[in-house]
Amino acid sequence: MKITFPELSLIVLIGASGAGKSTFAHKHFKATEILSSDYFRGVVSDDETDQSATKDAFEVLHYILAKRLAAGKLTVIDATNVQPESRKPLLKLAKQYHCFAVAIVFDLPESVCHERNKQRPDRAFGSHVVRNHTRSLKRSLRNLKREGFRFIYQLSSVAEIEAVEVIKQPMWTNRKGDRGPFDIIGDVHGCCDELEQLLQQLGYVAIENNSNSNSFWYFPTYTHPEGRKALFLGDLVDRGTRILDTLKLVHNMLAADSAICILGNHENKLMRKLNGKNVKLNHGLEQTMA
Secondary structure, three states: OEEEEEOOEEEEEEEOOOOOHHHHHHHHOOHHHEEEHHHHHHHHHOOOOOHHHHHHHHHHHHHHHHHHHHOOOOEEEEOOOOOHHHHHHHHHHHHHOOOEEEEEEEOOOHHHHHHHHHOOOOOOOOHHHHHHHHHHHHHHHHHHHHHOOOEEEEEOOHHHHHOOEEEEEOOOOOOOOOOOOEEEEOOOOOOHHHHHHHHHHOOOEEEOOHHHOOOOOOOOEEEOOOOOEEEEOOOOOOOOOOHHHHHHHHHHHHHOOOEEEOOOHHHHHHHHHHOOOOOOOOOOHHHHHO
């Protein structure tokens, strides 16, 4: 199974004690990305098995989680997380810091978890503990999406867990791979004559794209022989005499990876109008609509 999620995510591991959550976390994530409830029990009490330190441990865990999410860091929560009340503060932080919440559920048989715990000297508790974890997990499964998890992956066997491939997807706003140089262009406002002249002065070359001849987007594509990119700061539409040509030109440069473009307030207003909102036709929008 492939587990895919955006690079800015909160990963919540959910499963009974002995389900293999910690092993999985250390196999697929950096040590600094993992916040373990056991570790924080040790931090606050010098004993990772001290259940009386659980409240303080999670207060510290939530504090550090908030700092990581505020810094845009992917974070993995390694705890049982089988009850809704333990997941609620995690989901609240994910929402507060605009992160995707991802649930990875370790739905292994109770017997497997119990046998594993018997092999661990730090897990000297009765089988009823795993039984309660498993029951809470089963009750949780159908409600995870409603709680706020965007992605939910359920692993139901040891073999399935061992075969997992974890894939972190870059956010669409992550342009760290772009190195430039950049030519920053703002407020074209449909003045395509001037834009074409500017691009030519900057060294961009117009290439005819005959494969697109029957498409609305048929228009020359501008690229730079030295790999420069144009960075359009929005406000492509309204006011000028060649508004559609401007959109075609920038669209084709984006498709050719010779430009980056962000939306301006004029594009936002145009989209509201096209989506049926009651928008006043002024400041050049009347030319675009015409």
